[in-house]
Amino acid sequence: MNTHMNINKQGKKILLGGVAAAALGLINAKPQTVKAANQNGTRATKKTARRAVKTKLNYQSETASETEGETATDDSTNQTSSSQTAGNEANLGTASNNSETGQGQAGANSNPAGGSNQDAAAGNTSDPSTTDNAKTEKLGKAVKRDNENPTTLTGVWLGVDVTYQPGLGIFTVKGNNQTINTVKDRSTSILQAKESRDLLADPLIKDRNQVREVRFEGSLTINGTVQSMFDTLPNLTTVTGLENLNTSNVYSMYGMFANCSSLRSVEGINKLDASKVTDMSYMFENCFKNPKDLISLDLSGLNIGLNINKNDTITMKEMFRGCSQLKSIILPDKIDTSQVTDMTGMFYGCSNLVSVSYPSSDNSEDPAVDLSKFNTNSLQYMDYMFSGCTKLTALNIASFDMSQAIQTNGIKNPLNNLPDLRKLVLGKNCKFYRNDTNTNVGLDTPGTWVNVGNGTEKEPEMSKKWSSTDLMNNYNGDTDHDTYIRFYDGYPVNIHYVYLDKEGKRQPILDKDGKSYDYVVAGNKGETRTIYPKNDIYGYTIDPNIDHNDKVTVTFTDHEQDVYFVYDRAKGEDITVNYLYVDDKGNTKPFLDKDNKAMTEKVDGVLYGDQKDIIPKPIPGYTIKQININGATQPGTDKATVGYSDKGKGQIVDFIYTKNPNPSNPGTNNPSTNNPSTNNPDTGNPDTDKVKAADVTVHYKDEFGNTISSDQILSGYVGDIYTTEAKNIFGYTLKTRPDNATGFFSTFPQDVTYIYTKTSTNNTPNINEPNTPTNLPQQPKKKKPIKQITNNNLPQKHGSSSVAESQKNATLPQTGTNKHSSLAMLALGSLTLVGALGAAWFSRKKIK
Incomplete structure (x- = not known):
């Protein structure tokens, strides 16, 4: 019994071991699943910045006010030229139509009319507050009455008989081939200080306001100076007989007629000789102010500057200043101003002056201030020279050289306040600005100036259209010398062609020669004009996204305007790049690509104004030998630098290679070997x-x-x-x-x-999942x-x-190895199970 029970227990153990082994084999046979992490990258997105739309029509008003000088103070009626202000800077004031008002004198190298502080050129250096210690004679003698004409006073003036009729205000100098030496030498003048101011009043003339006429009867030679001879005779209307004076040896006419504000006629002044005169400053200052009729002054015989010593300088400072009723001046044909250094305010305030001419010229139909015969190589001062000539319509200064004046002291307002000026003739040596504050010619006449060029004054060429400001700022004598006509009374409209740079700033579009496409349109005030952009600018295309970029309608006004058309830089045609090699026979052949076609590629075109470098690819066994662009060999072999190419004109780049030389030991060439x-x-x-x-x-x-x-x-x-x-x-x-x-x-x-x-x-647990x-x-x-x-x-x-x-x-x-191991375990478990069952069966049978 015990033996039977032991056998049953052993059988159970064997059976359980076999089942466990079989189960273990089945479990181990299940396939393994290894999961790899999915790598799902996130794609970065870029936001394209939207470029701000910019309008191309940008009207800009350019207004500027010119400082025209300091207002001069009026002289009192008793103040004489000798007491007027002297200084190195002109204090000319602003010219106005109300130029009848007496104005004070000032300017560089100013001399008092009495001559006591004369310009150094005149050589007079005496103190005006004292009389000359070297004086040897009295200017006048005892007054006598003419027995035949009781109302006539007689006397002697510098040895010459003189008469004066107080009732008529007529002063007469009766010369008789006599000579008056007004100086002992050039540095000592008899006509100085008070005596010279009273030249025609002491002792005959008691009231200078009564003198109305001065007559010279008979020949008279004056040597030295005539400065201030008629100074401050406010009611003097007529001077006659100056043709009787011989002034060929006179060197100073300083203030000769100064402040004769009622003067209407100076007969015979065209016969005076000023060929040796070095000082003509203030000669007619504030003359011709009160006559009802406009005055013409004939100076055709003066022969200015013809006999001056080489070392002498001439001054014409304020020579005609304030002659408000002076209409025309005739200068001598023979005139030499090459030694003139000062023309400050020469015509300042001549508000009715329209003509300066020469005997040989006829500008009656087209009056102009013609200074074309002036040589200004030595001119150092010309401030306010024409300022306030409000009726002046045409000015010719083509011969002017302004370089000395700019270098010395700059130029201030010589063309200021010329509202009626319509014609301006400019030469190669005219200069109107410098990069400092010392030079500003002050041209402020409204409207648009155009050049005549190859046209006529009625139909000018108009290749240049400038406002007064731009004419002065842009003028280049070498390229712009011409006759300019103020053709329109409206201010110009400036048309600009621009593109936007990387910073969004406007940059001018330039042609192949580096010149701007900008131009100017002009018209009369109130007129309108439609402006269209250019569609054929090389390398640029009009930007259609800009407002008013297709056309602009402008109205001409009393200020300048600006219109901007904005373009994009054009993209050039694509670039073809070929890869070629030279074979052993010297033939150039293409490399072949993977499709057995010629090895080539396309490169994007270049924006106008940019450049692109194309680098040749390395090809094993070959070395780059040459680079051609459109058939032309380029220097170097490291890269091809290409620029913009116009439509239909694509560029071709050829990279040409040569085979590398074989080494001295070529080795083997067995294509079947794995080496x-x-x-x-x-x-x-x-x-x-x-x-x-x-x-x-x-x-x-x-x-x-x-x-x-x-x-x-x-x-x-x-x-x-x-x-x-x-x-x-x-x-x-x-x-x-x-x-x-x-x-x-x-x-x-x-x-x-x-x-x-x-x-x-x-x-597989889920075949729908991504692998x-x-x-x-x-x-x-x-x-x-x-x-x-x-x-x-x-x-x-x-x-x-x-x-x-x-x-x-x-x-x-190693998934295969795992599989074999599982099968082995399954078989072992099965054999164990079968063995256990068999053993149990034999044991049971034996017991029975």
Whole structure:
């Protein structure tokens, strides 16, 4: 009984052990599932900044006020020229139509009319507060009455008989081939200080306001100076007989007729000789102010400057200042102003002056202030020269050289306050501005100036259109000397052609010669004009997104305006890049790409004004030899620099290579060997047509793009055939065989991709989930090339692929080994179970 029970217990133990072993085998046979992390990168999105739309129509008002000088103070009726202000700067004041008002004198090198502080050129240096110690004679003698004409006073003036009729205000100088020496020498004048101011009043004339006429009867020679001879005779209307005066040896006419405001006629002044006169300043200052009729002054005989010593200088400062009723002046044909240094305010305030001419000229139909015979090479001062000539319509200063004046003291307002000026003739040496505050000619006449050019004054060329300000600022004597007509009374409208730079700032568009496309339109005030942009600017296209960029309508006003048309830089035609080589026979041939076509590529065109560098690609076994752009050889071989190309004119870049020379030891050339070095043209290859190709990489991926097996890399020579094969990958079935599974090696790297789908099995928990392949061991980015083994069934040039066994073993975890272990455990458990059952059966039978 005990034996039976023991046997049963042992059987149970054996049975339980067999069942456990079988269960363990079944559990171990279940396939393992290894999940790889999905790598789902996030794609960065870029926001394109929207460029702000800018309007192209930008009207800009340019207004400017010119400072016209300091207002001069009026002289009192008793103030004489000798007491007026002297200084180095002109204090001329603003010219106005109310120029009848007496104005004070000022300016560089000013001399008092009495001559006590005369300009150094005149040589008078005596103190006006004292009489000359060297004086040797009294100017007048005892007054006598004419027995025949009791109302006439007689006397002697500098040794010459004179008479005066107080009732008529007539003063008569009775010359008789006499000579008056008004100076002992050039530095000592008899006519100085108070005596010269009283020249015609002491002792005969008690009231200077009564003198109405001065007569010169008989010949009289005056040597030295006649300065201030008729100064401040406010009711003097007529001077006659000046032709009887010989002034050929007079060097100063300073203030000769100054402040004779009622003067209407100076007969014989055209016969005076001023050929040696060095000081003509203030000569007619504030004359011709009160007559009802306009005055013409004939100075044609003065012969100004013809007999001046080389070292002498001439001043004409304020010579005609304030002659408000003076209409015209005739200057001598023979005039030399090359030694004139000062013309400050020369015509200042001549509000009715319209003509300065010469005996040989006739401008009666077209009056103008013609100073074309003036030589101003020595001119240092010309401030306010024409300022306030409000009726002046035409001015010719073509001969003016302003360089000395600009360098010495600058130029202030010589063309200020000329509202009626319509014609301005300018020469090569005219200069109107300097980059400082000392020069501003002050031209402020409203309207638009245009050049006559090859046209006429009625139909000018109009290649230049400028406002008064722009005419002065832009004028370049070398290129712009011309006659300018103020053709319109409206101010110009400036048309600008611009593009926006990277910072959004306006930049002018320039043509191939570096000149701007900008121009000016002009018209009379109130007129309108429609302006259209240019559509044929080389390298630019009009930006259609800008308001008013198609056309602009402008109205001419009393201020300048600006219109802007904005363009985009045009993009050039695409650039064709060819890769060529020179064979052993010297022929240039194209490299072939993977499709056995000529190796070429397209490069995007370049924006106008930019450049692009194109770098040649390295080609194994070859060296770049030459770069051609549109057939022209370029210096260097490192890059091709190309610029913008117009429509229909695409650029072609040729990179031309030569084969590298073979080393002295070429090595072997057995294409069947697995040694990479023997097939490397860089280490020697007797077949000189062989060129090492770029690698072909074979990829194995699932339908989700996951790599499920390691890549294969194939190497060969350009033009050889490559072949690839699909792998048997456990758990996957080939879905797509690539079109380029077989092809030709080329100079371009190639990729061949096999696509697999995961096999559906009962052991797969969810076949609808994306496949998550087994984690791969981390591989280097570029594996060592696996040399292609020649297939014996193909021509010897054809290559075949092979993969090292070590790479196969490293591809996936060892799932096969696990499977065999599970089956062994299952079998062992089954045998144990069967053995236990058998033992139990025999034991039971034995007992029975």
